[in-house]
Amino acid sequence: MKLKKYTTKTLLAGGVLSLVLACSSPSGSSKWQSFSGDKNIERKVDSVLALMTLEEKIGQMSQFSANWDVTGPVMPDDFQPYLEKGLVGSVFNAVTVPGVRKMQEIAVKKTRLGIPILFGYDVIHGYKTIFPMPLAEACSWDLELMKKTAAIAAEEAAADGIKWTFAPMVDITRDPRWGRVMEGAGEDPFLGSAIAKARVEGFQGGSDWHSLSKTNTVLACVKHFAAYGASESGRDYNTAELSQHTLWNAYLPPYKAAIDAGVGSVMASFNEVNGIPATANKYLMTDVLRRQWGFKGFVVTDYTGINELVPHGIAEDEKHAAELAVNAGIDMDMTGSTFIKYLKKSVEEGKVSEAAIDNAVRHILELKFVLGLFDDPYKFLDENRAKNTIQKPEFMQVAREAVAGSVVLLKNQNQLLPIEPQTPKKVALIGAMMKDSINVNGEWQGRGDRNQSVSLYKGLKEVYKGSAVQFSYAEGCTLTSNTPESIAKAVATAKTADMVLVALGEDFNWSGEAACLTDIRLKEAQRQLLAALKQTGKPIALVVFSGRPLALSWEDANVDAILQVWFPGTQSGYGIADVLSGAYNPSGRLVMTFPRNVGQIPIYYNQKATGRPADPANPDVDYHSKYEDSPLTPLYPFGYGLSYTTFAVKNAKLSSPTMAKGGKLTITAEVSNTGKRDGATVVQLYIRDRVGSVTRPVKELKGFERVVLKAGETKTVSFEITEELLSFYNAELKKVSEPGKFTVWVGQHSADNSNEMSFELK
Ligand code: NOJ
Numbered sequence: 001m002k003l004k005k006y007t008t009k010t011l012l013a014g015g016v017l018s019l020v021l022a023c024s025s026p027s028g029s030s031k032w033q034s035f036s037g038d039k040n041i042e043r044k045v046d047s048v049l050a051l052m053t054l055e056e057k058i059g060q061m062s063q064f065s066a067n068w069d070v071t072g073p074v075m076p077d078d079f080q081p082y083l084e085k086g087l088v089g090s091v092f093n094a095v096t097v098p099g100v101r102k103m104q105e106i107a108v109k110k111t112r113l114g115i116p117i118l119f120g121y122d123v124i125h126g127y128k129t130i131f132p133m134p135l136a137e138a139c140s141w142d143l144e145l146m147k148k149t150a151a152i153a154a155e156e157a158a159a160d161g162i163k164w165t166f167a168p169m170v171d172i173t174r175d176p177r178w179g180r181v182m183e184g185a186g187e188d189p190f191l192g193s194a195i196a197k198a199r200v201e202g203f204q205g206g207s208d209w210h211s212l213s214k215t216n217t218v219l220a221c222v223k224h225f226a227a228y229g230a231s232e233s234g235r236d237y238n239t240a241e242l243s244q245h246t247l248w249n250a251y252l253p254p255y256k257a258a259i260d261a262g263v264g265s266v267m268a269s270f271n272e273v274n275g276i277p278a279t280a281n282k283y284l285m286t287d288v289l290r291r292q293w294g295f296k297g298f299v300v301t302d303y304t305g306i307n308e309l310v311p312h313g314i315a316e317d318e319k320h321a322a323e324l325a326v327n328a329g330i331d332m333d334m335t336g337s338t339f340i341k342y343l344k345k346s347v348e349e350g351k352v353s354e355a356a357i358d359n360a361v362r363h364i365l366e367l368k369f370v371l372g373l374f375d376d377p378y379k380f381l382d383e384n385r386a387k388n389t390i391q392k393p394e395f396m397q398v399a400r401e402a403v404a405g406s407v408v409l410l411k412n413q414n415q416l417l418p419i420e421p422q423t424p425k426k427v428a429l430i431g432a433m434m435k436d437s438i439n440v441n442g443e444w445q446g447r448g449d450r451n452q453s454v455s456l457y458k459g460l461k462e463v464y465k466g467s468a469v470q471f472s473y474a475e476g477c478t479l480t481s482n483t484p485e486s487i488a489k490a491v492a493t494a495k496t497a498d499m500v501l502v503a504l505g506e507d508f509n510w511s512g513e514a515a516c517l518t519d520i521r522l523k524e525a526q527r528q529l530l531a532a533l534k535q536t537g538k539p540i541a542l543v544v545f546s547g548r549p550l551a552l553s554w555e556d557a558n559v560d561a562i563l564q565v566w567f568p569g570t571q572s573g574y575g576i577a578d579v580l581s582g583a584y585n586p587s588g589r590l591v592m593t594f595p596r597n598v599g600q601i602p603i604y605y606n607q608k609a610t611g612r613p614a615d616p617a618n619p620d621v622d623y624h625s626k627y628e629d630s631p632l633t634p635l636y637p638f639g640y641g642l643s644y645t646t647f648a649v650k651n652a653k654l655s656s657p658t659m660a661k662g663g664k665l666t667i668t669a670e671v672s673n674t675g676k677r678d679g680a681t682v683v684q685l686y687i688r689d690r691v692g693s694v695t696r697p698v699k700e701l702k703g704f705e706r707v708v709l710k711a712g713e714t715k716t717v718s719f720e721i722t723e724e725l726l727s728f729y730n731a732e733l734k735k736v737s738e739p740g741k742f743t744v745w746v747g748q749h750s751a752d753n754s755n756e757m758s759f760e761l762k
Contacts, residue, residue, distance in 0.1 A: 045365045051113055054344055057361045059087030061332050062340045066094035086111030089364055092120040100161030101381045108377045116377035118368055120164035124444035127156035129395040129570055132406040133442040136566030138185040139588040140405040141682045141706050143198040149402055150202025152395045155216040159389035161381050163371055164219040168199035170254035171224055174602040177234025179515030182547035186591030187604045189250055190701045193257035200261040207262035213372035222258035224269030226284050227251045231271055236514045240271045248729035256293060264297040264367050268305055277312045279305040285329030298331040298363035306338040323351045331360035403568040403575020408588035409642040410562040416539050417561045418582030418644055421467035428497035430476045430490045431504045433545045442547055442567025443512025456503050459573025463581050479507050482525040487532045494536045503543040511547025520551050520598055534558050549594040553635055585644045587680035594636040605638040605750035606697040639684050639749035645675030649683055652746040652755035659761050665721040669746045673709035680708040685719045690741040694731050
C-alpha cells in the first residue's frame with residue numbers, strides 16, 4: 001500500500017487509523033535495532049505525533065490500572081474520563097478478551113485520534129498455565145526450557161488480549177529475606193544474563209522486533225532497573241547503597257543482557273540507587289540505558305514510582321516529581337497520574353521541554369506500531385483463539401516437566417529417595433503442604449486458578465496408582481500451628497509406616513512483593529512436628545515448598561532427605577511425584593546460596609577475599625574474617641544439587657597455559673555418569689582473576705553446560721575462554737581485561753574445587 005497524504009479532513013473522517021493503515025509495512029532489515037531505526041516507522045510515528053495536542057501526548061505517557069489485581073496504592077482518579085478523551089496510553093490489569101475489547105473500542109472509536117491502547121499485565125511465571133516460580137525454574141539451568149515456558153506464557157496472554165508483560169525480573173539477589181527473590185534468577189550475573197536473554201526471547205518470539213506483531217508473542221519489560229535486589233536488610237522498597245564497582249560488575253549485567261536481547265521496555269525500580277531514586281535517576285535512565293547501551297524502547301515507572309519521589313525526599317510535591325522523572329528519561333507513568341495532572345503546566349512553565357515529551361511519546365508510539373496495534377487494534381482480541389490456546393494439554397505437559405526440572409535434591413542419605421513404585425513400602429504422608437493446592441502456584445500467579453493446581457497428595461496418588469507403595473496420611477500441622485492431637489496423630493501414622501514423607505514450607509504470601517522476613521526457618525509449629533517425627537526413628541524425607549532459600553540447618557542435621565521444590569505451579573503434584581518416584585531423576589542446581597542461619601546474610605559465592613580470608617578447614621585460627629558462632633561456609637552452595645546417580649568431572653585440559661590478548665583458550669573435561677541411573681548434571685566453569693587493579697571475586701561462573709548422560713556414559717564438554725569473559729569494570733568503570741594469572745575450576749558447584757588449573761593472560 002502507498003503512503004496516503006494526511007489531511008485534517010481524513011483525520012475527522014476516519015481517525016488516525018486511516019492514515020496508519022495506509023502506510024506500507026516495515027521493510028527489509030532483520031535485527032530489531034535496524035528495525036527500530038526504520039524510516040518508515042519513524043515517518044508513521046512522526047505523522048501521528050504531528051496530529052497530537054500536548055495533552056494527548058501526555059496521555060500516551062500515562063498508564064492506568066483497570067482496578068483489578070491492584071498491587072499498590074490505588075489512585076483516587078477513575079481513568080474512564082481520561083479514556084474517553086484519548087488520554088490513556090496504556091492500561092494494566094484489564095484481562096480477558098471482552099474486558100479488553102470494551103476499552104479498546106472506546107479508545108479507537110470514541111477518541112479524537114483513535115490511538116490504540118497497549119494492554120499490560122504481570123505475566124511472571126505463566127498466564128493461566130502456571131510454571132514454577134522464576135527462581136525455581138532458574139534452578140533447571142535449562143535455557144531452552146525457560147524460553148519455552150516464557151513463550152507459552154506469551155501465547156496464552158496474547159490470546160487473552162494482553163500484549164505486554166512486566167517481566168522478566170532480572171534483579172540480582174543475595175538476600176533471601178527479601179520476598180522478591182522468588183521472581184528472579186538468583187545471585188549470579190553470568191547465569192542471570194543468560195536467563196534474562198532466554199526469557200526476553202521467549203516472551204518476544206526472538207531478539208527481532210518483527211516477531212512482536214505476531215499473535216503469540218508479548219512485549220517484554222525488563223525490571224526493576226536498577227539494583228532493586230540490593231535493598232538493604234532484605235526489606236522491600238529499601239535503599240540500595242552500593243559502589244559503582246559492584247553496580248557495574250554484579251548488578252547491571254542482566255539488564256544489559258536483556259537490552260542486547262532486544263527487550264522493548266524497561267521498568268524503573270522503586271529503590272534509590274546511591275542517593276537518587278531510580279525513577280528520577282538520569283544517570284541510569286538516560287546516560288546508561290540510552291547513551292551507553294543504545295536502548296530504543298520505552299521506560300515505564302513501577303507502580304506510583306513517581307509519586308513516591310515525594311516521600312523519598314527528592315521532590316517537593318508530585319508536580320516536581322513528574323518533572324524529575326520525565327527529565328531523567330522516564331517515558332510512562334504507571335498508575336500515578338502525575339504526568340496527566342501536571343506535565344502540561346510544567347511544559348508551559350518551561351520546566352519540561354516539549355521535545356522531551358515528544359521523545360517519550362515517540363518511544364511509546366514506535367512500539368505500538370511495531371506491535372501491530374495501529375494496523376489492527378483488535379488483533380489480540382479473539383475469543384476463539386483464547387479458548388483454543390489457554391491451557392492446551394501440551395502446555396500442561398511442559399509445565400509438568402518444568403516442575404521436575406526445577407526441584408533441587410539437597411540431601412539423600414542412604415538413597416532414601418526415590419521411593420520406587422515397584423518396591424513394597426508403607427509411606428506416611430504428613431505435613432501442611434501435602435494436600436495444599438492453594439500455595440503451590442506461589443506469588444504472581446497471573447490468571448492461574450489456585451483451586452485447580454495439583455497438590456502433592458493428588459500427584460502421588462496418580463503416579464503411584466497400582467504400585468506396591470501404600471500411603472497413609474495425617475496433616476500433623478498447618479503452616480503456622482499444631483496441637484498435641486495433630487502431632488500425636490502424625491506420630492502414630494508415622495509409626496505404622498516404613499518411612500515418612502513430610503511436606504512443609506511457606507505460605508505463598510510470605511514471598512513476593514512487600515513480603516520480607518527476618519526469620520527464614522520453617523515456622524516453629526512445623527519444626528515441632530519434624531522433631532516429634534524424628535523421635536519415631538523412621539527415615540524422613542522432607543519436601544520443602546518455599547519462595548526463597550530457607551535456613552534448613554536443623555533439618556539438614558536431622559532428616560534423611562530434603563527435596564527443595566519451591567512453588568512449582570499448576571502441575572506441582574505431578575512433577576514432584578515424578579521426581580519422588582524416580583520417573584524423573586532430579587537435576588536442579590541452586591541459583592542462590594542457602595545460608596545456615598539468617599546471620600550469614602548477605603551470603604553469595606562470588607564474594608571478595610578480604611585481607612584476612614579465613615580457612616574453612618582451620619576455623620579456629622583467630623583474627624580472620626569469620627564468625628565466632630557459626631561456620632563461614634553456607635549450608636548449600638550456589639550451583640549445588642544432587643541426583644539419584646553420581647557424576648564425575650575429570651581430565652580437564654586447557655588448550656594452552658597462556659592466552660594472548662584478543663586470543664582464546666579452550667577447556668575440555670570429561671563428565672561421566674558413574675552411577676546406575678540415567679540423569680543430567682550441570683558442569684560449571686569458574687574462574688578467578690588472581691590480581692586485579694581492583695579486587696576480584698574469589699570465583700566467578702563463566703560457563704555451564706547441562707549434560708544428559710546414560711548410566712555409565714561419558715561425554716566431553718568444552719568451554720571457550722575469551723578475553724571478553726575475563727573482563728570487568730575497573731575503577732574508571734571501563735570494561736577491561738588485565739594481564740596476569742587466572743585460576744580455573746571445572747566442577748559441579750561453586751564450592752567444588754575439582755580440576756583446578758591456571759593460565760596467564762599475556
Ligand atoms: C509493582 C511491582 O514492583 C512490579 O514488579 C509490577 O510489575 C507492578 N507492581 C505492576 O503490578
